[in-house]
Amino acid sequence: xxxxxxxxxxxxxxxGLPALLLAPQLLIVLIFFYWPSVQxxxxxxxxxxxxxxxxxFVGLENFERLFADSDYANSFGITVVFSLxxxxxxxxxSLVLAWFADRAIxxxxxxxxxxxxxxxxxxxxxxxxxxxxxxxxxxVVAHWLIKRGLDWNYLVNANHAMALIVMTAVWKQISYNFIxxxxxxxxxxxxxxxxxxxxxxxxxxxxxxxxxPLLSPTAFFLLVVNVVYAxxxxxxxIDASTGGGPGTSTSILVYKVYNDGFxxxxxxxxxxxxxxxxxxxxxxxxxxxxxxxxxVHYG
Amino acid sequence: MKLKSLIEKSNSKTSLRRQWAGLSLTLIGFASLPxxxxxxxxxxxxxxxxxxxxxxxxxxxxxxxxSQSEYKVVPVFKGTYGESMxxxxxxxxxxxxxxxLQVFEVGTATMMASKGAIVPVAQVMKDAGEKFDPKxxxxxVAGYYTSRKGEMLSFPFNSSTTVFYYxxxxxxxxxxxxxxxxxxxxxxxxxxxxxxxxxxxxxxSSWVSWVHLENFSAWHNVPIATANxxxxxxxxxxxxxxxxxxxxxxxxxxxxxxxxxxxxxxASAADAKFHSGECxxxxxSSAAYANVKANAKFNFGITKLPYYSDVPxxxxxxxxxxxxxxxxxxxxxxxxxxxxxxxxxxxxxxxxAQSHQMTGYLPITSAAYxxxxxxxxxxxxxxTDVSVQQMIVKTxxxxxxxxxxxxxxxxxxxxxxxxxxxxxxxxxxxALGRIEQRGNEQLARFARTAKx
Numbered sequence: 001x002x003x004x005x006x007x008x009x010x011x012x013x014x015x016g017l018p019a020l021l022l023a024p025q026l027l028i029v030l031i032f033f034y035w036p037s038v039q040x041x042x043x044x045x046x047x048x049x050x051x052x053x054x055x056x057f058v059g060l061e062n063f064e065r066l067f068a069d070s071d072y073a074n075s076f077g078i079t080v081v082f083s084l085x086x087x088x089x090x091x092x093x094s095l096v097l098a099w100f101a102d103r104a105i106x107x108x109x110x111x112x113x114x115x116x117x118x119x120x121x122x123x124x125x126x127x128x129x130x131x132x133x134x135x136x137x138x139x140v141v142a143h144w145l146i147k148r149g150l151d152w153n154y155l156v157n158a159n160h161a162m163a164l165i166v167m168t169a170v171w172k173q174i175s176y177n178f179i180x181x182x183x184x185x186x187x188x189x190x191x192x193x194x195x196x197x198x199x200x201x202x203x204x205x206x207x208x209x210x211x212x213p214l215l216s217p218t219a220f221f222l223l224v225v226n227v228v229y230a231x232x233x234x235x236x237x238i239d240a241s242t243g244g245g246p247g248t249s250t251s252i253l254v255y256k257v258y259n260d261g262f263x264x265x266x267x268x269x270x271x272x273x274x275x276x277x278x279x280x281x282x283x284x285x286x287x288x289x290x291x292x293x294x295x296v297h298y299g
Numbered sequence: 300m301k302l303k304s305l306i307e308k309s310n311s312k313t314s315l316r317r318q319w320a321g322l323s324l325t326l327i328g329f330a331s332l333p334x335x336x337x338x339x340x341x342x343x344x345x346x347x348x349x350x351x352x353x354x355x356x357x358x359x360x361x362x363x364x365x366s367q368s369e370y371k372v373v374p375v376f377k378g379t380y381g382e383s384m385x386x387x388x389x390x391x392x393x394x395x396x397x398x399x400l401q402v403f404e405v406g407t408a409t410m411m412a413s414k415g416a417i418v419p420v421a422q423v424m425k426d427a428g429e430k431f432d433p434k435x436x437x438x439x440v441a442g443y444y445t446s447r448k449g450e451m452l453s454f455p456f457n458s459s460t461t462v463f464y465y466x467x468x469x470x471x472x473x474x475x476x477x478x479x480x481x482x483x484x485x486x487x488x489x490x491x492x493x494x495x496x497x498x499x500x501x502x503x504s505s506w507v508s509w510v511h512l513e514n515f516s517a518w519h520n521v522p523i524a525t526a527n528x529x530x531x532x533x534x535x536x537x538x539x540x541x542x543x544x545x546x547x548x549x550x551x552x553x554x555x556x557x558x559x560x561x562x563x564x565x566a567s568a569a570d571a572k573f574h575s576g577e578c579x580x581x582x583x584s585s586a587a588y589a590n591v592k593a594n595a596k597f598n599f600g601i602t603k604l605p606y607y608s609d610v611p612x613x614x615x616x617x618x619x620x621x622x623x624x625x626x627x628x629x630x631x632x633x634x635x636x637x638x639x640x641x642x643x644x645x646x647x648x649x650x651x652a653q654s655h656q657m658t659g660y661l662p663i664t665s666a667a668y669x670x671x672x673x674x675x676x677x678x679x680x681x682x683t684d685v686s687v688q689q690m691i692v693k694t695x696x697x698x699x700x701x702x703x704x705x706x707x708x709x710x711x712x713x714x715x716x717x718x719x720x721x722x723x724x725x726x727x728x729x730a731l732g733r734i735e736q737r738g739n740e741q742l743a744r745f746a747r748t749a750k751x
C-alpha cells in the first residue's frame with residue numbers, strides 16, 4: 001500500500017490497552033491453533049496405545065517409519081497432483097465465470113446468486129451428490145458415460161476416482177473464487193478498458209494485458225487460499241466419496257492423517273504426519289509469498 | 300412453571316441487577332431440574348445401531364427402564380462402529396467415558412489390550428451378584444470375547460456371519476439348476492449367467508476381507524495368523540499368503556477379468572448390487588437379510604458360504620462379525636450394579652430369540668436358537684437358519700476366530716491391496732505378499748503397545 005504509515009496508524013501509550021484489545025484474538029489463536037500444534041509435535045515422538053495408558057518415547061522413529069514407507073511417498077505424489085488440479089482448474093473456471101458475470105448481461109444478478117449457492121453446501125453433501133451422479137451402477141452421468149463406451153467405475157479405476165474428487169472439490173470452491181474474482185473485476189476502473197479499446201486491443205489482448213495484471217492481487221490471494229483448501233479442506237469430500245480408494249490412489253496427506261489417527265488410532269504416526277504436513281504448508285506459503293508475490297501488482 | 304414465573308418476575312422489574320439475578324436463578328433452575336425430578340442412576344450406553352436397528356436398541360432400553368425404577372439406561376447413537384469406538388476412547392481419555400460402549404469385533408484386540416480402561420463383564424456380573432453363565436452362549440461367539448485366562452471380557456450383543464445369497468429368477472432364466480456349494484459351482488453358474496445375459500453382473504461380494512480371507516480361512520480350517528490366530532499372544536504374524544489363499548484370490552482375479560466377478564466397493568457397499576437385481580450372486584453378512592428382503596423385487600435364496608471341496612476338513616465353521624458391549628472403568632460401584640442388571644435383562648432367552656428373529660443377527664445363546672426353532676420361524680423364513688448351521692459346530696484352534704491388534708488398519712490394507720488386484724495392477728500373489736508385509740508391521744507395532 002502506498003499510503004504513508006503514520007497517516008493511518010494510531011498510537012497507544014503503554015501496553016495495557018493494546019494487550020487487552022488483542023487478548024480475545026490471541027486467546028483464540030492460542031487455544032485453537034498453537035495448543036493443538038504443540039500437542040501434535042509432542043505426541044509425534046511417542047508410540048502410544050489407543051487409550052493413552054502407556055506412552056513410550058521413541059524419538060524420531062515415527063518419522064523414520066514414514067520416510068521409509070513407500071505408501072507415504074505415494075501419498076505425497078497424490079497430494080501434489082490433486083492440489084495442482086484443484087487449484088488450476090478451480091481458478092481458471094471461476095475466472096471465466098466471473099468474467100462473463102461481470103459483463104452487462106440480462107439476469108446477471110440471478111446468475112451471480114446461483115453461482116454462489118454451492119458454497120453453502122457442506123463438503124459431505126457435495127461428495128454424496130457427486131458420487132451419486134457418478135456411481136457406476138445407478139448414477140445418471142455414469143450411465144451416460146458407459147453408454148458412450150467409457151467403462152466408468154471409480155471404485156476400481158484410480159483415474160476415475162481422482163477425476164471425481166477433483167470435480168467435487170473444484171465445484172465446491174468455485175463460488176468462493178468466483179466472488180473474489182468478480183469483486184476484483186469490478187474494482188478495475190472502466191476507463192482502463194476504454195483506454196485499451198481506444199488503443200485497438202481486442203477482448204483477448206485486453207484480458208491478458210489489462211484485466212489479468214490488475215487482478216493479480218486477487219489471483220494471488222486465491223492461489224494461497226486454494227492450495228490450503230486442497231491440502232486440508234477437501235478431507236470431507238474424500239471421506240464421503242472414495243474413502244481414499246481404490247487402493248490408496250486418492251488418499252491425500254490430510255486424509256492419511258485422519259485415517260491413521262482417528263480410524264486406526266495410531267496417534268504417534270498420525271501426529272508425525274500432521275507435523276510434516278504443517279511444515280509443508282508453511283514452506284509452501286513462504287515460497288508463494290517470496291517468489292510469486294513479487295510478480296503481483298498491487299494497484 | 301417455576302421457570303416461567305421466574306422469568307416473568309424478572310421481566311416485570313426494571314432494575315438491571317434484578318434481571319441478572321433472575322437470569323442466573325433461571326439457569327440454576329435449569330441445571331437442577333433433572334436431578335430433583337428423579338433419583339435414578341443413569342447408565343450411558345453408546346452404540347452404532349442406526350435405522351431399524353436403532354429402534355431395536357431403544358426398545359430394549361425402554362423395556363429395561365420400565366421393568367424397574369432404580370436405573371435408567373440411556374442409549375446414544377454415536378455413528379458408525381469406527382466412529383463410536385473413537386468417540387468412546389476419546390471420552391475415556393477426557394475422563395467421561397460412557398458406562399457401556401458397543402465395539403465391533405475387529406476392535407476386540409484393542410479393547411482387550413486396554414487394561415484398566417475396561418472392566419471385564421464376568422467381574423461386573425460377579426460383583427453385582429447377578430447370575431451369568433458364559434456356557435449359555437454359542438461357543439463361536441463366546442470364544443471371541445473370552446480372554447486367554449478364560450474370563451469373558453465383553454458382553455456378546457449382535458453377531459452375524461457370512462452367507463451366500465442368490466437370485467432364483469436369474470438362475471431359472473440362465474438355466475442354473477444346481478445351487479452352488481463349492482467355488483467351482485459358483486464359477487460355472489457365473490459363466491452361465493454371463494453367457495445367457497440373464498443378469499448384468501454374475502457375482503459380487505461385500506466385506507471382501509471378512510468373507511474372502513477371514514471367514515475363508517476358518518471355513519477351510521486353515522490359520523489366518525500365527526499364535527493360534529493371535530489368541531495365544533499379541534505377537535502374531537499373518538499367514539494369508541498360503542497356496543490356498545493364493546488360489547482363491549487368484550480365482551477371483553481371473554473371474555474379475557472374465558467379467559464373472561464384479562467388485563462392488565468396501566464394507567457393505569455391494570449389498571445394493573444384489574438387492575437391486577444387478578448381480579445374481581452375492582456373499583455378505585447374514586444380517587443383510589432384512590435389507591434384502593425389504594428391497595429385492597425377485598425371489599432369492601440363501602445358502603452356505605462356498606468352499607473348495609479338495610481341502611480336507613472343509614467346510615469347518617464360519618466366524619462372527621458384529622459387536623459386543625464393553626463396560627468402561629472408573630464408574631461408581633452403584634452404576635455397575637445397574638449395568639449388570641441391564642445385561643441380565645438383555646440376556647433373557649425370550650428377548651434374545653426375539654432379537655434374532657427381528658434383526659437377522661445370530662441367536663447368541665443356544666436357548667434363543669431353540670425357542671426360535673420351536674416357534675417355526677425358520678420354516679416360515681427359509682434361509683434364516685443357514686448362518687446358525689454354519690456356526691453351531693465345535694470350533695477348532697484355527698476356526699475359533701481371530702484376535703489381531705490394529706485390525707481396523709489391517710482390513711484397510713487388505714482392501715487397498717486387493718483393489719489393486721481388481722484393477723489389474725498386481726496379481727493375487729503380489730497383493731497377498733504386500734498384505735502380509737504391511738499387516739505384520741501393524742501387528743508388530745501393536746505388540747509393542749500391548750505388552751502384558
